[in-house]
Each structure stands twice: as C-alpha cells, then as structure tokens.
Amino acid sequence: MMATRDSREMLGREDRHKDRPRVVIVGGGFGGLRLAQVLEDEPVQVTLVDRRNFHTFQPLLYQVATAMLDPAAIARSLRAILRRQANVEVRLGTVTGVDWAAKLVLLADGTPIAFDTLVLATGAVTSDYGIEGVAEHAFPLKSPEEALRLRHHVLERFERTLADPARIESGELTFSVVGGGPTGVELAGALVELIDNVVRKDFPGLDVDRAHVVLIEATDHLIDPFHPRSRENARHTLESRGVEVRLGTTVEAVTADAVHLAGGAVVPTRTLIWTAGVRANPLADRLGLDQTQGGRIVVEPDLSVPGHPDVFVIGDLAASRDLDGNLHPQMAPLAQQGADHVAAQLRRRRQGLATDRFDYRNKGVMATIGRNAAVAELPNGLRFRGRLAWVMWLALHLQRLVGYRSRFEVLTSWAWNYLTTDRTARLMVGAADEPSTRR
Amino acid sequence: MMATRDSREMLGREDRHKDRPRVVIVGGGFGGLRLAQVLEDEPVQVTLVDRRNFHTFQPLLYQVATAMLDPAAIARSLRAILRRQANVEVRLGTVTGVDWAAKLVLLADGTPIAFDTLVLATGAVTSDYGIEGVAEHAFPLKSPEEALRLRHHVLERFERTLADPARIESGELTFSVVGGGPTGVELAGALVELIDNVVRKDFPGLDVDRAHVVLIEATDHLIDPFHPRSRENARHTLESRGVEVRLGTTVEAVTADAVHLAGGAVVPTRTLIWTAGVRANPLADRLGLDQTQGGRIVVEPDLSVPGHPDVFVIGDLAASRDLDGNLHPQMAPLAQQGADHVAAQLRRRRQGLATDRFDYRNKGVMATIGRNAAVAELPNGLRFRGRLAWVMWLALHLQRLVGYRSRFEVLTSWAWNYLTTDRTARLMVGAADEPSTRR
Numbered sequence: 064m065m066a067t068r069d070s071r072e073m074l075g076r077e078d079r080h081k082d083r084p085r086v087v088i089v090g091g092g093f094g095g096l097r098l099a100q101v102l103e104d105e106p107v108q109v110t111l112v113d114r115r116n117f118h119t120f121q122p123l124l125y126q127v128a129t130a131m132l133d134p135a136a137i138a139r140s141l142r143a144i145l146r147r148q149a150n151v152e153v154r155l156g157t158v159t160g161v162d163w164a165a166k167l168v169l170l171a172d173g174t175p176i177a178f179d180t181l182v183l184a185t186g187a188v189t190s191d192y193g194i195e196g197v198a199e200h201a202f203p204l205k206s207p208e209e210a211l212r213l214r215h216h217v218l219e220r221f222e223r224t225l226a227d228p229a230r231i232e233s234g235e236l237t238f239s240v241v242g243g244g245p246t247g248v249e250l251a252g253a254l255v256e257l258i259d260n261v262v263r264k265d266f267p268g269l270d271v272d273r274a275h276v277v278l279i280e281a282t283d284h285l286i287d288p289f290h291p292r293s294r295e296n297a298r299h300t301l302e303s304r305g306v307e308v309r310l311g312t313t314v315e316a317v318t319a320d321a322v323h324l325a326g327g328a329v330v331p332t333r334t335l336i337w338t339a340g341v342r343a344n345p346l347a348d349r350l351g352l353d354q355t356q357g358g359r360i361v362v363e364p365d366l367s368v369p370g371h372p373d374v375f376v377i378g379d380l381a382a383s384r385d386l387d388g389n390l391h392p393q394m395a396p397l398a399q400q401g402a403d404h405v406a407a408q409l410r411r412r413r414q415g416l417a418t419d420r421f422d423y424r425n426k427g428v429m430a431t432i433g434r435n436a437a438v439a440e441l442p443n444g445l446r447f448r449g450r451l452a453w454v455m456w457l458a459l460h461l462q463r464l465v466g467y468r469s470r471f472e473v474l475t476s477w478a479w480n481y482l483t484t485d486r487t488a489r490l491m492v493g494a495a496d497e498p499s500t501r502r
Numbered sequence: 503m504m505a506t507r508d509s510r511e512m513l514g515r516e517d518r519h520k521d522r523p524r525v526v527i528v529g530g531g532f533g534g535l536r537l538a539q540v541l542e543d544e545p546v547q548v549t550l551v552d553r554r555n556f557h558t559f560q561p562l563l564y565q566v567a568t569a570m571l572d573p574a575a576i577a578r579s580l581r582a583i584l585r586r587q588a589n590v591e592v593r594l595g596t597v598t599g600v601d602w603a604a605k606l607v608l609l610a611d612g613t614p615i616a617f618d619t620l621v622l623a624t625g626a627v628t629s630d631y632g633i634e635g636v637a638e639h640a641f642p643l644k645s646p647e648e649a650l651r652l653r654h655h656v657l658e659r660f661e662r663t664l665a666d667p668a669r670i671e672s673g674e675l676t677f678s679v680v681g682g683g684p685t686g687v688e689l690a691g692a693l694v695e696l697i698d699n700v701v702r703k704d705f706p707g708l709d710v711d712r713a714h715v716v717l718i719e720a721t722d723h724l725i726d727p728f729h730p731r732s733r734e735n736a737r738h739t740l741e742s743r744g745v746e747v748r749l750g751t752t753v754e755a756v757t758a759d760a761v762h763l764a765g766g767a768v769v770p771t772r773t774l775i776w777t778a779g780v781r782a783n784p785l786a787d788r789l790g791l792d793q794t795q796g797g798r799i800v801v802e803p804d805l806s807v808p809g810h811p812d813v814f815v816i817g818d819l820a821a822s823r824d825l826d827g828n829l830h831p832q833m834a835p836l837a838q839q840g841a842d843h844v845a846a847q848l849r850r851r852r853q854g855l856a857t858d859r860f861d862y863r864n865k866g867v868m869a870t871i872g873r874n875a876a877v878a879e880l881p882n883g884l885r886f887r888g889r890l891a892w893v894m895w896l897a898l899h900l901q902r903l904v905g906y907r908s909r910f911e912v913l914t915s916w917a918w919n920y921l922t923t924d925r926t927a928r929l930m931v932g933a934a935d936e937p938s939t940r941r
Contacts, residue, residue, distance in 0.1 A: 115930065116657060116661065116930045117930070133572055133573075133574040134572075135572040135574075140704070142704035142705070143704065146703055146704060152707065154664070154665065155658075155661035155664075155665075156665065170665075172665060172666075174665055174666070218555060219594075222555065222594040225593070225594075226593065226594075226595065226609075226611060226613055227611075227613070264585055265579070265581035265582065265585060266581070268591065471914075472914075475910075475911075475914070491554065491555045491556070
C-alpha cells in the first residue's frame with residue numbers, strides 16, 4: 064500500500080489525473096476557455112483542443128484592423144493562461160470529426176482523443192449568404208491575420224493614392240462596411256478616426272477630405288440588440304463624424320472595385336469589410352448532428368445534444384433558445400454562461416441529479432462608436448451614451464481581457480492613442496511579400 | 503512682390519520646397535532613415551523611398567523570433583518618424599532601376615522620381631552562398647515576417663512533439679543556428695532561454711531536456727569582430743547554458759530534416775536558421791554599376807559612385823574601405839555614419855568645397871548572449887562581460903530604438919520578461935492558414 068501511494072505521488076501531474084473522467088473541449092474561444100477554467104477544481108481530466116495556440120479577444124479585432132492595437136494585445140497563449148491548472152492539457156490540432164461509437168475526437172494529424180464528455184465550442188465563421196463576390200473580394204474580420212490583412216490593405220490605399228491621386232475617382236479611398244451590428248458600427252467609427260487623426264498627418268500631400276466611409280445595413284436601424292434611442296444615437300454620432308450610413312440597403316454583389324446594391328446603385332470601392340453575418344464553424348456540418356439556421360447544432364434545453372447526453376454544445380455553435388423558443392443571439396456572454404452551465408451540469412450528474420435548463424441572463428449590452436462615444440444598456444432598462452458609456456466600455460473591456468499582461472498592454476496603448484490621437488500600430492506587416500497578388 | 507510672397511506662403515509645405523534640389527534616398531533602414539533626418543535643416547527636398555511603410559530595428563529581430571518582443575516593438579512607421587519634418591516626403595514603392603541619363607529613379611508601379619542627388623541605401627539580404635537546400639529549407643532572419651515565421655515554426659515543433667513524442671528521434675527538437683556572428687550567438691542564447699524558461703512550463707507533458715540548440719560556425723571562433731577573450735567568453739557562456747557550439751564546421755547541404763556537414767556528419771534537424779552571411783540587395787545587380795564581393799557597389803573614398811558624382815551609396819550596400827584598403831564591416835553604425843558623411847558632403851559642395859573621404863570611427867561593439875550575459879568592447883580597448891555588459895547592452899539598445907513609443911514598449915516587455923522569465927509573445931500568429939505547406 065505504502066509503496067503504491069508513493070509511486071503515485073511520484074508520477075507527473077498529468078498522470079495523477081489519468082483515471083479521472085475525460086472532458087474534451089473543442090475550441091479555445093470565450094466558451095471553451097471559460098469551461099476549461101471553471102473545471103479547475105472538478106475531479107475531471109480536461110483536454111482543450113484548438114487549431115491555434117492562442118485565445119483571441121475577438122471584440123477588439125476591429126482595433127487591430129484600424130492600427131490601434133497590435134495582435135499580441137488581444138491574443139494570449141492558451142498554454143500561458145492554463146499553465147497553473149493541473150487538470151488541463153492543451154492540444155494544438157484541427158478536429159475533423161467524431162467517432163461517436165468509440166467516443167473519440169479525430170484530429171487532422173490522425174491522432175484520436177478519447178472522451179467521456181465532449182463539449183463542442185468551435186464558434187462561428189463569416190458567412191457570405193451566397194452573395195456573389197463576397198468570398199473573393201470582401202474582407203472578413205474574425206482572426207488576427209484577417210485584421211492585419213485589412214489594416215495593410217487600408218493603409219496601402221492611401222499610399223497608392225499618394226502615388227496616383229486620380230485613383231480617388233475609382234473608389235480608392237472609399238471604405239465600405241457591410242453590416243450595422245456592433246462590429247460594423249465600431250469599425251466604421253474607428254475608420255473615420257484613423258483617417259482624421261492619423262492619415263491626415265501622415266499624408267500631407269493627400270486630399271484626405273475625399274476619403275469616405277460608408278456603412279451599409281439591410282434593416283432600417285443600426286445595432287439591433289439595442290433600444291431605438293441608442294440605435295438612433297449611434298447613427299447620429301457616426302453621421303456627425305462623417306460616416307455615410309445607408310440603412311435599408313441590401314448588397315447584391317461585390318467586385319474588386321465596387322459594391323452593387325439592390326435597386327441598381329453601384330458604389331465604387333476597393334475596400335469592402337463584411338461584418339454582416341456568421342454561420343456555424345464548418346465542423347458542425349461534418350458531425351452528423353441535427354442543425355438549424357446558420358448551421359447551428361440543435362441542442363436540448365440543458366445544452367446537450369439529442370441522443371448524446373455526454374455531448375454538449377456551447378456558444379455560437381449551439382442553437383440554444385430562450386423560453387419563447389427564439390434562438391439566442393451569438394455573443395461572448397452567451398458562450399461564457401454556457402460554459403458555466405455545462406460545468407454545473409457535470410457536477411449535478413456526479414451527484415445523481417437531473418440536468419437543468421440553460422437560462423441566459425442578459426447582463427447588458429454596449430458598443431463603442433469612437434473616441435468619447437458609446438452606447439450601453441443595463442438589463443434594468445438604464446441606458447447610457449456619450450463619454451460616460453465610453454468610459455464604461457473601456458472599464459468593462461479592460462476587465463474582461465484575459466491575462467494581466469495584455470490588459471496592461473491594451474491600457475497603455477489606449478492611453479497613448481487617446482492622449483496623442485496617434486495610432487502606434489500603423490505598420491503594414493504581414494502581407495508585403497506578395498503585393499502584386501493583392502487588390 | 504508682396505502678392506507673390508503671400509501666395510507662396512499659402513502653398514502647402516511640400517510645394518514650398520518644390521524648387522529646392524531633390525535628394526532621393528532609396529531605403530529606410532539605418533542609413534537611409536538617418537540621412538533623411540539629418541537633412542532636416544538643409545535647403546533640399548528629400549524623397550525617401552522604401553518598399554515597406556516602416557523602419558525595422560533589425561538587431562532585435564532575434565527577440566521577435568524567440569517570442570520576447572512583438573514586431574510592433576521594433577518597427578515604426580516611416581511616416582510617423584518623419585511626420586514633423588517639412589522637407590521630407592515618404593514614398594512606398596519598389597525601385598526597379600535608375601535612368602542615369604534622365605536622372606530618374608524607376609518604381610515597379612511605373613512612376614519615375616526625378617533626382618538631383620541619389621543616395622542608395624537598400625542594404626543587404628541573406629546569402630546562401632549557393633549551398634544546396636539553404637534557400638528552400640533554412641530560415642532567414644531579416645524582416646518581421648521572417649521572424650514571425652521562425653517563431654511559429656519553433657513553437658510548432660513543441661506542439662508536434664507533444665502529439666507524437668517519437669518525433670524527437672528525427673530531430674524535431676533540434677534547433678540549428680548556422681553562423682557564429684553576433685546574430686547567431688544572440689539567437690542561440692535566446693533559444694535556450696525560451697526552452698528553459700517557457701517551454702518547460704508550457705509543455706509539462708514533454709521531455710524538454712531532449713530539446714537541443716546547435717550553433718555551427720565555419721571559423722575557429724565566435725563573434726569575429728571581438729577580442730579573443732570576449733569570443734572565448736561568449737563560447738563558454740553559451741556552452742554553460744546548454745548550447746552545443748561546433749566551431750570549424752562547414753555546412754555542405756540542408757534538407758527538410760537534416761543538415762549535412764563537411765566530413766560527412768549529418769545532424770537531424772527540422773529547424774535551421776541561417777545567419778551565416780549576406781549579400782547586397784539585388785537592386786545593386788540591376789544598376790550597371792561596378793560591384794565587388796557580395797555584390798557591394800564600388801564607391802570612391804567619399805562614398806560617391808565612380809563617374810556619378812551625384813550618386814552616393816551608404817551602409818551594407820557600399821563597398822567602402824578603410825585606409826588599409828579592407829572592406830568595412832556591414833553593420834548599423836557604418837550606415838549611420840555614412841549618412842552623416844553624405845549630408846556633410848552635400849553641404850561642402852554647396853559651399854564650393856571638395857568632398858572629404860569617409861572615415862569610419864569605431865565606437866565599440868557589443869553582443870548579448872542571454873539573461874545577465876553579454877560582451878562589450880570600447881575602442882580604447884576596455885572590455886566588459888557578464889551582467890555589466892548586459893546592462894550596457896540594454897541601455898544602448900533602448901537609447902538607439904527609434905521613437906519613444908516603441909522604446910517604452912520594449913522596456914516594459916523586457917522588464918516583464920526579466921522579472922517573470924515569461925515570454926508574452928509566444929503566439930503562433932501569421933502562418934497558421936497553411937500549416938500543411940510548412941515543414
């Protein structure tokens with residue numbers, strides 16, 4: 064007995080947990096990472112699989128695209144975040160499928176990972192809704208690479224125009240954003256600031272007043288989840304800062320140098336940023352599970368998969384619904400609350416209890432429109448706007464950023480940008496080796 | 503008269519300088535950027551052409567590659583640096599040739615730039631000396647993208663080994679550095695630190711002791727510009743930290759999974775970093791000017807081109823020589839002193855004086871080997887090593903970094919790394935979309 068306990072204690076920290084139930088989490092976004100963290104003190108062995116070695120704070124990608132922040136400020140190594148957690152193992156890999164009978168997750172490199180409980184949290188990808196030319200010509204904004212590519216492209220437009228001012232006529236300095244949700248609004252606001260505060264000083268030989276930001280939205284309002292007064296405030300603020308807001312406008316096709324709108328209007332533009340929609344990560348299509356609109360996986364009220372009680376889906380990938388049967392919105396707080404919920408259900412099952420239904424608690428919504436301007440709404444109906452909402456937005460996002468180091472980096476970058484109206488990150492890094500292949 | 507002066511004053515700042523002699527500088531590295539800056543108060547209109555929109559502090563690229571710094575910390579927008587300088591215009595473009603008769607610099611996009619004085623400062627590129635496999639399989643380290651690609655590749659080796667430990671046998675964790683100059687020594691030192699301080703904690707399931715750094719150098723000593731005692735100290739320090747230093751060793755060929763050495767020895771390795779040599783930027787080959795070893799352009803003692811008194815060459819591109827006729831070394835201080843020299847010669851010519859010969863003043867050399875370890879030598883023969891030399895190195899590099907903002911960023915990153923022995927930048931950003939095409 065004594066010898067056995069001693070040898071056990073001499074085993075590495077992974078081995079100590081080897082006989083525990085295995086929870087495999089696919090995806091290190093807001094939901095998957097949160098779940099790995101809240102399982103810290105549970106008697107389970109967790110494997111977190113992601114195809115990237117870092118977690119991305121997606122809500123700030125637009126600041127990377129507009130040269131306010133560098134990618135490292137909003138991304139952090141998963142291994143670094145989870146380093147001190149003994150029951151978590153991180154695996155870099157692309158999941159290609161699941162062997163349901165053998166309870167194995169299959170990776171692209173051929174290695175299987177056995178699970179007792181599987182949690183799918185791979186989120187959503189950009190959707191072009193089948194609109195012609197979007198996949199080829201529009202810029203998505205879902206990863207640090209896409210944000211850097213957009214930054215490079217935007218800065219390049221000013222360089223090109225400096226060399227050949229006649230290009231303005233063909234839309235070289237027209238920046239179009241499609242989608243009037245929070246991302247589109249934040250991006251449009253950040254683009255006019257980039258132009259007014261940075262480009263104007265950096266390119267003294269350029270007629271910067273001819274640069275132009277257009278925000279295109281299919282419905283009759285911006286930032287749908289908000290109260291009509293907040294929506295109106297966002298529209299008014301953007302317009303007062305020089306953004307052309309086109310509501311009730313649908314995109315029919317996108318080409319390399321124009322966007323074609325329903326009704327026949329054509330806007331010459333070489334930069335079209337697509338924030339108009341998402342669909343479930345394509346992995347969802349390969350699992351043989353029921354899906355609903357946008358490819359989201361159908362789940363039971365407790366977030367488990369029908370017929371697979373040991374499989375849960377959380378975040379943007381899950382077709383979870385509220386009590387009225389409406390699909391939940393796809394946003395970070397849903398994913399994080401889904402993670403907390405799944406952790407609680409695993410605990411209930413160990414205690415022999417039935418699982419609970421997942422109940423989303425709205426903690427409020429906010430969106431920033433630019434310097435000193437934002438809108439925020441609390442669940443009790445309180446609404447804020449302008450500088451106060453903006454300070455709330457700053458505080459909340461700093462608090463939510465993962466890892467003290469990147470929080471510190473973001474704080475200093477923001478402070479610098481605010482005090483100097485400068486953008487320190489206006490480097491065209493990462494895409495310069497093939498300029499001829501770029502539009 | 504009055505009216506004329508008024509209209510002149512109303513012109514933009516570029517136009518005010520339009521009738522001044524035009525100095526075109528090709529290349530925004532240490533030499534070209536310095537020259538643009540020291541011409542600030544001279545009666546000339548300066549155009550600085552570079553194919554990137556930023557200046558790179560190349561001596562710290564190895565820290566980007568080893569996840570100590572992010573690219574933005576060592577790169578800064580040329581427009582930002584030169585923003586307040588009224589007589590400088592920055593042009594993004596790739597120079598493809600020079601029309602000597604018409605005095606035009608030709609850009610890839612077809613636009614010509616007229617010059618009265620031309621200064622070539624495009625520096626050097628990595629040279630493989632024609633050794634088989636280097637171009638395909640070795641990692642160069644001359645740009646932020648190359649540094650990020652190397653970082654991604656190194657971190658990926660540990661991820662792959664975690665998934666399949668048998669890979670260690672085939673050199674998955676063997677990191678080879680070819681070239682025992684300051685860059686190779688600094689890189690080898692930083693790699694063992696990355697492995698010991700970061701990988702060991704991030705990959706608890708991995709047998710990190712089997713990771714291995716090899717430094718291969720053809721001569722019988724490291725860091726050639728230094729005194730034999732400093733060379734010996736560098737070798738001893740590296741070896742005591744676990745680097746295998748192979749002196750007097752020549753590379754015959756490189757493959758995807760091994761380096762073949764003269765004499766028949768084969769070292770299995772999937773990571774070979776090539777710091778063994780440079781040659782002049784290929785632009786030099788297209789100008790019809792006399793070149794010497796490594797493609798460097800032959801210059802008069804005053805750095806002008808024979809037969810072209812209005813054309814100067816500075817920095818790594820110039821085959822400048824000391825009084826004994828030996829080619830100058832290719833390093834940043836040479837380029838910067840060359841810039842100061844050319845500015846002085848333009849002034850002398852305006853005053854009707856003959857040009858002076860360029861005389862390089864050695865202000866000392868230093869190289870860091872890792873935490874608390876460096877070697878430094880002053881021109882008066884004073885030598886420093888260990889922690890004192892390391893602190894000198896830190897102070898000098900911080901002082902030399904262009905732009906207060908990146909200096910601040912580097913300082914905080916270094917302080918964090920030093921105090922925590924952590925590396926904040928260990929993100930595999932920038933190369934993950936085509937993992938199958940990567941070794």
